Amino acid sequence: MNLSDFFQENPKIALAFSGGVDSAFLLYAAKEYGADTTAYYVKTAFQPRFEYDDACRLADELKMPMKTIELDVLADEEVSSNPKNRCYYCKRRIFTAILSAAKDDGYTVVMDGTNASDDVNDRPGMKALTELSVRSPLRECGLTKEMI
Numbered sequence: 378m379n380l381s382d383f384f385q386e387n388p389k390i391a392l393a394f395s396g397g398v399d400s401a402f403l404l405y406a407a408k409e410y411g412a413d414t415t416a417y418y419v420k421t422a423f424q425p426r427f428e429y430d431d432a433c434r435l436a437d438e439l440k441m442p443m444k445t446i447e448l449d450v451l452a453d454e455e456v457s458s459n460p461k462n463r464c465y466y467c468k469r470r471i472f473t474a475i476l477s478a479a480k481d482d483g484y485t486v487v488m489d490g491t492n493a494s495d496d497v498n499d500r501p502g503m504k505a506l507t508e509l510s511v512r513s514p515l516r517e518c519g520l521t522k523e524m525i
Contacts (some may be wrong), residue, residue: 378517378518379512379518380406380410380518380520381410383517384407384410384411384412384516385410386439386471387412387483387486387488387512388411388413389412389413389414389483389485389486390407390410390412390414390418390484390486390487390488390512391414391415391417391475391478391482391486391487391488392407392415392416392417392487392488392489393402393417393419393471393472393475393478393488393489393490393511394396394412394416394417394432394436395418395419395424395432395442395485395490396418396428396429396431396432396433396435396436396458397490398483398490399427399491399492399515399522400416400490400520400525401435402407402490402515403488403490403514403515404416404436404439404441405439407441408439408440408441413488414441414442415441415444415462415479415482415484416436416440416441416442416443416444416486417443417444417445417446417475417478417479417487418432418433418443418444418445418479418515419445419446419448419474419475420446420447420448421449421450421451421471422449422450422451422522423450423467427467429445429463433509434500440464443480444473444478444498446469446474446475448471448474448512450467450470450471452487453466453467453470461501462501463501464500464501465501465502465503465504465505466505467502468501468502468503468505468506469502469505469508469509471505472487472489472505472511473509475487475507476509476511486512487510487511487512488512488514489495489506489511489513490515490519491503491506491513491515491516492513492515492516492520492521492522492525493515493516493518493519493520494521494522494523495516495522
């Protein structure tokens with residue numbers, strides 16, 4: 378599978394958008410392939426202001442819609458108690474919020490920027506993405522960080 382095929386099979390798709398290289402590449406690809414895509418940026422205590430500003434600027438430059446979801450992940454005791462697998466709980470909370478907002482906007486598929494270089498065994502949050510059926514087209518298409 379390549380990205381063109383992915384977007385042809387999923388022409389209406391929500392993007393978990395951090396503004397980093399991987400999700401920025403996906404937002405650009407969605408535009409290039411004509412997919413009906415909205416970027417969802419989740420603002421938490423963990424993201425610095427400049428990352429949010431960069432994400433807004435990039436979405437604006439690409440003329441792609443971006444929605445901001447404000448989320449207090451530290452209000453979740455499973456995150457704030459700082460267990461070893463806190464990334465699982467944090468990702469689950471963040472992506473549940475994205476899925477809910479995307480559903481309200483008519484999207485049934487959510488994608489993220491996980492690429493083929495990301496070691497799923499070293500990232501507890503990946504389990505949450507799998508459980509929530511979040512698609513990772515870069516990974517599915519075999520695109521590594523170096524390729525991106």
